Amino acid sequence: MKEYQTIEEISGPLVFVEIDEPVGYDEIVEIELPNGEQKRGQVLESNEEFASIQVFEGTDSINREASVRFLGETMKMPVTEDLLGRVLDGSGRPIDDGPEIVPEEREDIIGAAINPTAREYPEEFIQTGVSAIDGMNTLVRGQKLPIFSASGLPHNDLALQIARQATVPEEIDEEGDDEDGSEFAVVFCAMGITAEESNEFLADFERTGALERSVVFSNLADDPAVERQITPRLALTTAEYLAFEKDYHVLVILTDMTNYCEALREIGAAREEVPGRRGYPGYMYTDLAQLYERAGRIKGREGSVTQIPILTMPGDDDTHPIPDLTGYITEGQIMMDRNLNSQGAQPPVNVLPSLSRLMDDGIGEGLTREDHGDVSDQLYAAYAEGEDLRDLVNIVGREALSEQDNRYLDLADRFETEFVDQGFDNNRDIEDTLDIGWDLLSTLPKSSLNRIDEELIEKYYREDAGEPDEESTSDESDAAESEAEA
């Protein structure tokens, strides 16, 4: 371990040190200030005479008298099962006045890529109890499914609801609920969120008893931005350890990825790098991929890492680089919607731009229910149709539309108020969700259900559901059709 007192330049979050022995790229550095305070950093660039160091806790009050120690190794996270129930700061140090953590292992925080041939393809349905997710954008174990939100929307409530309710149906059969705790763990990684938001999460974890099966990493809004670069890596290293060494099914909540990316941009600017789109560094895609791709399952190991990153889209714009690059890496997205929110829908999930790429393999007979895929497809198509018609209604009025169009409009309304808006405390199982779906679809004539297998229509279609409340004109034709078919 070599110690220097040769700081040449301090600029933004960076410190440049003159050295006489080579140091490794990415190596960890300890900086001791004259007043005894300790800071940590990481080597960003290394040549024979200089090393540039990025300081996690910010360069506040560092002066040229500070001494710099190169530790000769890259950043490691001390991991142990005892981390469950603990609250750590953004650099992985406990801040909950608990006992000292005795690590079982120290893992490199730059995770190695999982070999695609060693991955197990994710297809185990996770029931979140949220219809808009379970029914339309199903989450599976080992998936990374972000919530695309915006300021002022209740993304935290949705994340909490998922963390609270997520189960795999067979566990329900065995245990009655998922409270056995030995299986399921939450790693919560806060990056630059406010203390208030953080308290909201912690209070809910404590209230529901989830805290004892959680590890919390907390980098708050007033903590150094540079530290945000390592916080998610510490969290994911812990998650991988719990999942692949200790067989937990780990749900990782990363919030808020927007703050993470802002920190990335800040450091890029301090390093005088050539910026990419909107000033974010050109390597942001690679950097985000190194976080998101750490979700998954591995053949022959019990556990899994499922990620729910949360990000707030600046200006509600999903083409902004942060949501855009995220969407290209993650396996779908859950979109929060401002209009639905002002209508009071809980959760305000707009299913149309939402997507779960791994849904098709996680649903169907033996997994959820035979009709799941078809029902979801048909609901998508019908709701999209109704949505389109709303614009038209504003111009020509409902009376000018055909009977069929009015059915689609009613369906779109009921879809929002009955299917999507279920309340943050309501836990619906998949049967309920699909049954509500059939309630809605049965308001359409059978012949319009072109995406559903005919046998399934026979089995699930509700002959009695066809009456829109306020009108009786369409009843006759519905009834006539039903009779004709029967």
Added chain:
Amino acid sequence: MSQATDTQGDEDGTIASVSGPVVVAADLGARMNDVVYVGDEGLMGEVIEIEGNRTTIQVYEETSNVAPGEPVTNTGEPLSVDLGPGMLYSIYDGVQRPLDELEDQLGAFLDRGVDAPGIEMDESWEFTPTVEEGDEIEAGDIVGTVPETESIEHKVLVPPDYEGGAVTNVEEGAFTVTETVVELDSGEEVTMHQEWPVREARPTVDKETPKTPLITGQRVQDGLFPLAKGGTAAIPGPFGSGKTVTQQSLAKYADADIVIYIGCGERGNEMTEVIDDFPELEDPNTGKPLMSRTCLIANTSNMPVAARESCVYTGITIAEYYRDMGYDVALMADSTSRWAEAMREISSRLEEMPGEEGYPAYLAARLSEFYERAGYFQNINGTEGSISAVGAVSPPGGDFSEPVTQNTLRIVKTFWALDADLAERRHFPAIDWDESYSLYRDQLDPWFEENVASDWPEVRQWAIDTLDEESELQEIVQLVGEDALPDDQRLTLDIARYLREAFLQQNALDDVDAYSAPEKTYLIMQAIRTYNDEAFAALDAGVPVEEITDIDAAPRLNRIGTTAEYEAFIDDVESNIESQLREKY
């Protein structure tokens, strides 16, 4: 990746500085593009810049903890791939290391500093010569065959850089790829293994105009926007619009002899799906396992960025090698945007002057170089072979005006534009029929006329016209509602709806619908046209439009796609439509 032997020690240098994947070495006697091994762990890298005594290297692996002063060894050879039997059924990373081999050596996570040859050097293959002693042979000639897989006969080629000469000795029987099977009087020895630098196109005699379609089994592609064998296509689309599903359908169902699928900077789970699925699937044209004609290159987004830059070259070099045997090769690159971003990332680490949106100024040149390696070729050994290249493009925010999409569009001749709106309403494949185009239509029409139906171009034009008319009418409908339109236009809307739902939409998850033969594609189009003709005849005879569109035979058009015995079903639907409409007047 080929394990080049170390050369003279005096060419070796030491590391001067490290910044991410870019390492600068001092005193390294290397040429541009030479492969070097960096540091104590021997990480593989490639020389990308030489300035005085300082050589800049892009490293294909993670460089954490690599320090100045560590050695750099030069191999003296450019980045090359191993070519020979055993590449089919294989899954490689971006520098042709077999992933299953890496899993055996390293476990579930990819570590660094490990090398493995691209083909199994110890495995024996049954070699049957096609030349005799005394034959005069030249570079590129076929000297024998090897049964590589159940569907592909591997042809053993004289390397293109050989002089050639008279055959002095020929072996027959089981040999490993490194053993000599043919000797020439020039002293040259031919084995089943050769190496070729990835950044250099293998030589050919001539490029010809492609005249046969690459049948994809997708109705919207074969029917409206066909791709030629030897053609180039781009699939741009925002995330979630189904680029990968479209690419995978192509890889599964295209009627090429060989498929090279490059997952460039994409999702790990998606690659795993391909790796899990393909071995279980059958080639619909031959009934043989799909993997027996497939080579996968998987460089996921979290693997080192420099290997992402090289993976498309690795893929196209392997494609060229099979083309030289006279095969039709289809190459899918998903996604070329990630490749372009890898160039950008390395370029910015080199502090090069950026072009548009930070991409290097040579972006357009690199893209066109890549697509130009596709085509229908006359090979140097007299055979004909083709490479069809299909590149997915992931434009930021779905904005097609960005540099990668624009530079790609200037080169490719088929454009399958994916649309987020269509994807949102679960219209798959979400190929936008207004924006897409194919410049191969005219040169492929004779083939379709001869092999499918003589009125193919005419029926297709009818479908396109109907869809165009619908787009125009939809604008009016948005303003005044459908009921305000005259009857004939309302009927057109109904017919266009069937074109969209029964013809353009195709369910990749349905076993039957996933692949639609050109005959089926044609018959579905024709069935909808029958409905069109009958419906307009009824309308002319005074039948109200509501009664026409209400017949219960028409919605059955939507079920043709998922019906296996489609011919009888279509006959039945057509005659039902006919009788139900005719009895109204």
